Amino acid sequence: MSVTDPLTDYDIFDRDYVLDPFPVQEAIRESGCPIAHTERWGGSWLPTRYEDVVALAQEYETFTSRQILVTAPPPQQAEGAYAGVAAPPISSDPPEHHWHRRLILPFFAPQAVAKYEEGTRDLCNQLIDRFVESGEGDAAADYAQQIPVRVIATMLGVPTDLSDTFTGWVRGVLEAGLTDPKIRLESRMKILDYFKEQIEDRKANPRENDLITTLLNSEVDGQKVPEEYVHGVCNLMLVAGVDTTWSAIGASLWHLAQHPEHRRQLRENPDLWPMAIEELLRAYAPVTMARLVDHDVEFQGCPMKAGDRVLMAFPAANRDPRQFENPDEVILDREHNRHVAFGAGIHRCAGSNLARLELRVALQTWLARIPEFELVDPESVTWAGGQVRGPRICKVRF
Amino acid sequence: MCAIAAPEVFGSDDYGNAIVLIEGDLPAELEAKARHAEGNCPERAITIEE
Numbered sequence: 264m265s266v267t268d269p270l271t272d273y274d275i276f277d278r279d280y281v282l283d284p285f286p287v288q289e290a291i292r293e294s295g296c297p298i299a300h301t302e303r304w305g306g307s308w309l310p311t312r313y314e315d316v317v318a319l320a321q322e323y324e325t326f327t328s329r330q331i332l333v334t335a336p337p338p339q340q341a342e343g344a345y346a347g348v349a350a351p352p353i354s355s356d357p358p359e360h361h362w363h364r365r366l367i368l369p370f371f372a373p374q375a376v377a378k379y380e381e382g383t384r385d386l387c388n389q390l391i392d393r394f395v396e397s398g399e400g401d402a403a404a405d406y407a408q409q410i411p412v413r414v415i416a417t418m419l420g421v422p423t424d425l426s427d428t429f430t431g432w433v434r435g436v437l438e439a440g441l442t443d444p445k446i447r448l449e450s451r452m453k454i455l456d457y458f459k460e461q462i463e464d465r466k467a468n469p470r471e472n473d474l475i476t477t478l479l480n481s482e483v484d485g486q487k488v489p490e491e492y493v494h495g496v497c498n499l500m501l502v503a504g505v506d507t508t509w510s511a512i513g514a515s516l517w518h519l520a521q522h523p524e525h526r527r528q529l530r531e532n533p534d535l536w537p538m539a540i541e542e543l544l545r546a547y548a549p550v551t552m553a554r555l556v557d558h559d560v561e562f563q564g565c566p567m568k569a570g571d572r573v574l575m576a577f578p579a580a581n582r583d584p585r586q587f588e589n590p591d592e593v594i595l596d597r598e599h600n601r602h603v604a605f606g607a608g609i610h611r612c613a614g615s616n617l618a619r620l621e622l623r624v625a626l627q628t629w630l631a632r633i634p635e636f637e638l639v640d641p642e643s644v645t646w647a648g649g650q651v652r653g654p655r656i657c658k659v660r661f
Numbered sequence: 662m663c664a665i666a667a668p669e670v671f672g673s674d675d676y677g678n679a680i681v682l683i684e685g686d687l688p689a690e691l692e693a694k695a696r697h698a699e700g701n702c703p704e705r706a707i708t709i710e711e
Contacts, residue, residue: 372677537665601703
């Protein structure tokens with residue numbers, strides 16, 4: 264059924280919305296009711312103004328992280344051996360959230376992720392070697408999609424040879440699974456079975472400088488952390504570390520393919536890179552997270568009920584003209600850019616330093632090897648959306 | 662973010678939390694960079710006092 268009024272009936276999985284959500288988000292944002300509601304897909308609220316999204320993120324006692332995907336989990340997820348395995352700290356609320364987050368932060372500090380830069384650059388070069396001679400390649404499938412999954416596998420100490428398998432599982436949870444509970448549950452079980460094996464392996468054969476071993480040996484208040492926590496962190500790192508960064512890399516290349524002036528700007532002024540990365544993250548923020556309302560509350564005039572889902576539309580917030588001048592324009596040297604591509608408040612993305620590094624290295628390496636390129640056919644580019652928005656097929660020629 | 666905008670002024674601890682690297686007054690030559698960091702801090706956590 265097609266959408267007639269996005270204020271009361273938006274559909275985040277609608278083909279046109281996935282392709283270009285910004286006109287709909289703008290229409291909602293500039294209406295008298297900037298927080299839309301829909302009954303589709305189990306029902307949800309959609310705030311579109313920067314100020315509202317940030318306020319919701321900060322009110323974590325009311326807007327909880329008990330469920331964080333844009334559609335509800337299949338009921339069977341609460342059954343069986345893995346019922347207690349979540350995705351800490353993104354799925355945690357205070358007070359546990361504090362230690363859930365603190366234990367993983369050291370792995371993602373800027374000085375800790377710097378050691379992945381060289382390997383990421385080598386990887387990017389190898390990927391380009393595979394297609395550069397042909398004068399054509401898929402910037403999404405052959406490049407962007409291949410990068411973060413290998414970086415995350417390296418971090419987790421699991422084989423990068425399994426990249427395609429991991430990618431399939433992640434897409435099962437974050438893409439097809441959002442509207443197909445069977446796929447979502449199956450993909451989740453595959454991820455959790457795999458990491459259960461990895462945890463058993465590390466218990467039998469502890470490794471040096473290994474994330475899973477280190478977490479298994481961590482203590483909080485003199486007690487070893489529960490195994491379910493470590494299992495959940497592995498789940499989070501795979502699910503949150505792959506689709507997201509790949510989408511940001513792909514969307515940035517899609518943009519650069521159409522903007523020779525921006526390619527030139529970056530070539531002539533390499534000092535611009537840090538600002539340019541932030542601007543691309545703002546304009547093409549891939550991720551929308553969700554919150555579950557704890558108790559009946561009126562938020563900005565909207566009567567939200569306990570158990571309602573609120574979509575944290577970070578991409579919409581990043582295009583609010585109240586916060587950003589000319590928000591639909593990509594301005595690589597944008598001076599004020601408090602974007603929320605990584606969220607805000609206590610759940611701000613823990614992997615942002617790694618994501619920034621991957622995005623910068625992927626784009627710099629591409630532009631060094633392929634300075635001039637264009638879309639083969641803009642109409643043939645396909646996008647995924649809903650939870651994570653980014654191109655999935657993006658053929659370019661050079 | 663601030664450590665990217667003004668690496669001479671801001672760094673990060675072992676947890677990746679931002680820290681101020683400079684003790685006392687901000688040298689004049691770093692003011693522009695520090696202001697840039699202030700204007701881009703997504704958590705509005707930076708205030709430069711005159």
